[in-house]
Amino acid sequence: MNTLTYQMYHGYHIGTDQTLSARQLHQLRICFEKPALPAGEVLAGRQGATIAHLENMGSVAVKHYVRGGLIRHVNHCAYVNWPCTRGEKEFRWLATVRQLGLAAPRPLVFASTGRFVGQCWLVTAAIPRPYPLTQISQQQDDRRQAIYGLLAKQIETLIRQRIWHRDLHPGNVLVDENGTPHIIDFDKARYLNNRRLLAVRYRKRWTRAIAKYGLLTELEDVMKRATTAT
Structure with a gap:
């Protein structure tokens, strides 16, 4: 910077x-x-x-x-x-x-x-022509899976670098016109040295939002992919 x-x-x-x-x-x-x-x-x-x-x-x-x-x-x-x-x-x-x-x-x-x-x-x-990940059900299956894969890699990087977003849920991910997911709202972020605890917190916040708002259950797979190796 x-x-x-x-x-x-x-x-x-x-x-x-x-x-x-x-x-x-x-x-x-x-x-x-x-x-x-x-x-x-x-x-x-x-x-x-x-x-x-x-x-x-x-x-x-x-x-x-x-x-x-x-x-x-x-x-x-x-x-x-x-x-x-x-x-x-x-x-x-x-x-x-x-x-x-x-x-x-x-x-x-x-x-x-x-x-x-x-x-x-x-x-x-501005992100070009974005839509929130909460609306991903409108996309074809192969496009959804590609987006999930890209997002999982980004979350995996956050965990590897010990960065805790603190409010990462599907509403804080915007997908651009090319199908690239962008993570937003980092104003509460901080470092957390324990990567296992970090993975648990990411999963808990993510799955709670999916259950509370009735989002696609397949969204849970994103966090599973990101935290499996942790």
Whole structure:
């Protein structure tokens, strides 16, 4: 990952590993001022990403971090910005897993408001024509099996590198127009040295989501493939 640079723009703390023009900063500000979109799919996360077009960056996905559960009624989108913001943490994790060869969104910019507490955003390159893995039943069997194989290898890499995603379920996997699965939402990730325990936690979270939302049972085979050698 290239060296990160930080700057202030109209009250937004903005970080990136590239130079941003005045036009790009203005476009980002407009994106940040839009309200977060509600999630539209089962297991699609707490909010939908806003798709926008930035000068010299093309199509991007703007993620506005919002809280879930009961706490959202008293604190909808404020986070503690220490030791780093939610957006910067996910930016760094995405850069890390991409260097390991995983298919994940390319991080472009992270931003926040406030010095110690505030709102957070992450901007990534948009995945071309994505659909969530929860909708894979609409695909032919041979295409589904190819996607499962690619995803299992990615999860196996996470386990081998001792990376715990913490919320990996079929809704946090987007498949692009070429059939490549992309793992998203790394903002809670951390390292876990015990690979056997890591495999157990991955299986538990994955299978619980499949059972709770009545997804294709064949999705369980993805995690079985990924954790068999662990």
